[in-house]
Every structure is written in structure tokens, then in C-alpha cells.
Amino acid sequence: MSELDASAHEPAAPPGDGGLVRVRIDLGYDGTDFSGWASQPGLRTVQGTVEDALATVLRLPARAPLTVAGRTDAGVHARGQVAHVDVPVQRWQAHPNPLRALGRALPADISVHAIGPAAAGFDARFAALWRRYAYRIRDGVVAPDPLRRREVLWHRRELDVELLNAASLRLVGLHDFAAFCRFREGGTTVRELAELNWRRDGDAPDGLLVATLVADAFCHSMVRALVGALIPVGEGRRDVGWPAQVLLGGVRDPLVQVVAAHGLTLEEVRYPADDALAERAHLTRRPRRGQ
């Protein structure tokens, strides 16, 4: 989930006669039965499954590695995930309808919405302006709608939206989120949290609770740690200022419980207009100075 948690892949497929074409892929998945996005030997991952399907559909000489906007953890879902892959232009041009073919090749828990040549300068990871995640909670004694149980956390105590929002507002902005990030040697934990708010679905008093989080990027487990710090506030067990105090502490607080993965969904990744892509990718590759 971080912009800094892996180096960018270099194209691995041999160029062939016509060189490589960068292809953008928009996709969604039900993360329940995947060991996360990132390929891992012997495990069923989204990346590995899509790379296999692409290699089959485009008859690639070898798996071409995907670069992704949001490296989701095991159990985390996506509706608006974006990836890119560099493939031999000949192979790409030889296929009459890669979208349809991928639809047939992929399992039902992955859906590719769109696939096509990327604009010049596009990089799924480094050109992204921001990522938007949703965390969904059914609070109270009534279990979630069974048809949505795979993407909704059931929290058996009721939560107060106004308390959640009051506490969330104090976390918004450019901060060092080290207190909510899994430690990673050499990585910065400074992020700009542009939005963090809660509402009930359809604004109904018994609606599903949905947290919306928008940031330039998220460090590992950041959304789930933030939600975990806010829940005790929503229950009335902790003060509205507590999550901001944890943030200021700058170290992981064992009192913050990271919430379950299955309530989390990557909903959208936003990129700048085509003519600003390369500039954006250049900017985000630079090391960021914390403040």
C-alpha cells in the first residue's frame, strides 16, 4: 500500500521486434481468497493470477510483471485498482479483444474493467495523485447483510458517527504517520491525509458505517490502524483527542488495535491529466522531506 515499499519493476519481457508497449489495467477483486496483491511463491495472489492470465491471453514468452497503485494486503478488496505492465507491442497488437479474453481467463473473484495502451509517462504507482479507500462497518447486534459480509466488519457495539468524525478531523493533513505504520527500514512515513470521514450508507440511521480515506499514499496497515484507533472513540470509551495524541507520539501504540482486513476496499486511484503524468511520476519518485 505504500509508494515506497518496493522498487519499480523493470520490464522483464524481451522487447521483440517492435519494442514494448505500456498497458494500463483497471480492475477489481474480492480479496477473501487471495494472499494479497503481491506475488509470493506457492500462494494464490492477485498479481500472480493476473500475470498468468495476461501471459496466456497475449501468448507472452514469459510472465510480465505488473506494477500496481495500491499493494493490498491479504483479505483486502479493490474496486478501482490500477496496474500497468510492459508487453511486446507485437503481442499486444496481435490480440483482437484482450478485455473479453481476460474476462474469460480470469476467475470470478477478479474483474478487469478496462485494458489498453497507457498515455505517455503513465506509471500506475508513481503517477498517482491519490488513493481512496473505504472501510465498512456494521455496528450493533444485527449482523451485516449476508450478501456483503465479505466486505463489511461486524462490530457488535454501536458507534457514534459524530464522535468518529470529530476525532478523524484531527488526523487530516500532512503528518508523520509513523504511529500508524508498520516500521520499515529507510521508508518515510510522512503522508498527506486529504480526507478522513464517516457517514452512514444512504444517510439512514441504521445504515452501514463507511469511512472514506484519501491520501497521496498510505503506508503499510495505515488505514486499518487509523480505523482501529477511532473505533474506541466511536464507542465512547476513549476521548475524541486520543487518536491525534497517538499520532503525535510518533510510535506504534499497542493500545491501537489494527482492524480486520476484510472491511477494507481500495475504491479509486486518481491520476493527473495525460500531459502532467510524467511530471507527477518524477515528483513522487523523489524522497519526501517530513515535517
Place this chain on the structure above:
Amino acid sequence: MSELDASAHEPAAPPGDGGLVRVRIDLGYDGTDFSGWASQPGLRTVQGTVEDALATVLRLPARAPLTVAGRTDAGVHARGQVAHVDVPVQRWQAHPNPLRALGRALPADISVHAIGPAAAGFDARFAALWRRYAYRIRDGVVAPDPLRRREVLWHRRELDVELLNAASLRLVGLHDFAAFCRFREGGTTVRELAELNWRRDGDAPDGLLVATLVADAFCHSMVRALVGALIPVGEGRRDVGWPAQVLLGGVRDPLVQVVAAHGLTLEEVRYPADDALAERAHLTRRPRRGQ
């Protein structure tokens, strides 16, 4: 799914000291892993699972049989299902919080939204004014949102909403729906289809197609047969008037393909105001004269 497909259950639990209390249960379920609503020996059914949980939670001397508004088939889901059960008033009153206890006792693919004593004259099946079903279709080459794939049919050809609606309008009204009902000895197939329309979710051009069907009652497989007759119209393969011609034919047409169960969800059951419940139950128990 019919008002006439089973006789009303008689209360089976012994009355005990205080007699019986009729309890109304509002619930939803993911039908994927159930062999339908109705109890069948050796099979996992919604009715059997809820009856078991109720017997455990309320410490009933024996399973008390549920009467339901819509007897859904295997694979069909529900969000707004309603049932009633007659239980010894002593057992009911002895439990401090049956809603919470059922939430803990039931599996994640059933959710009870509400449970409590029913108004006088209430009968989940016979007092219902109408039932509302939704049938959801993702049309075109892009697979459905994986998180909703259990409740959405993937139809790989695109469908035209205006054609679907034009054909649907001709089916609305009081008709003998024998052409769309599985034959059942002695049962009437006259139904009043109050609403049958299609829209795209969120009115987006690429939104999920949702058919809404409202009727006083539906005979067995009626919704899925109606949708199956409309799909070729939406594809442009059949004339807008074809489904109405099938209706007039009055016998099942082998050209009508009954669509898959998993796209179908019982969304809502509507009852009259409390003071009109008994009157409504009396009316719907009378045999209906077709026209």
C-alpha cells in the same frame, strides 16, 4: 414463492402454561450455500437453520415451524424476508435479548434484522400485500464486481434498457401467468404484477442492470422465467411484443429460458397497517378467480 404452494403450518410447539405468542422475524440471507428456504431432510436450508437457532436460543421443547412470506428457491437471496413462528409465551418472555442471541447463534450467511411479537392478525404469508424482488445483471464483456458476484448474473452480451422496459410494460397487470409458472396441480396462476421495470444502478450508462418486480404474489420460478423471456428482447434478438405473446399463449414456452437463481433477491414484503392485517389474511386465503 407462491401464496398457494403450501398449506399454512399449524403451531407444533406445545402451548405450555401461557399459550403461544406469534413472533415476527425479519431477515436476510445469502442463498448461495442453501438448498432454498424450505426445510428438506438432510439438506442445509434457511428454514431449517433458523428453526434450529430459534429452538436453541429460546430453549424450545421442539423445533417450531416457520411460516414465510416468500419461499425462495435454492440459490435465491433475500434482504427483506419475513417469517412468523408461534412459540410458548413463557419461553419467549424468559429471554432477555433474542435478537442478540440469534446474531450469535446464526451463521454469517443469515442475518436477522428484527424479532418481536407480531401484531394481532399477522400472518407472514397470508397478510402480505405484495412482494418485491430484484434481478441483477451485469451485461457485456466486463465481469461483475467480484464483491457482488454472488447476487449478479453475468450476461456477456449487452442489453438495451429501453427495449427491456418496453417489453416489460406489456406484462404488467392482472394476468394468468401460467406461461411463466411451473405447473402445479390445483394452483391458480393468476397474479397481479404491479411493477416490472429495469434501470441501471445509479443511472450510470455502465451501471448494473436491475429489474424490479412487484406483485401480490409470485408463482414458482415466475420472476426467473419473466426475466428469461425479456433478455432476448434486450439483446435485440426478439420483438418487443414477444414476452406478451408468450403470456397470452398460457402454456410454458420451451423458448423461454429460466435464468439462474443467483441473480434473484427478495428485497421487501409489504403488509397493511396493523388494524387491517386480519382482513387481508382472510382475503388472500380465499381462492382467487382468474380473469
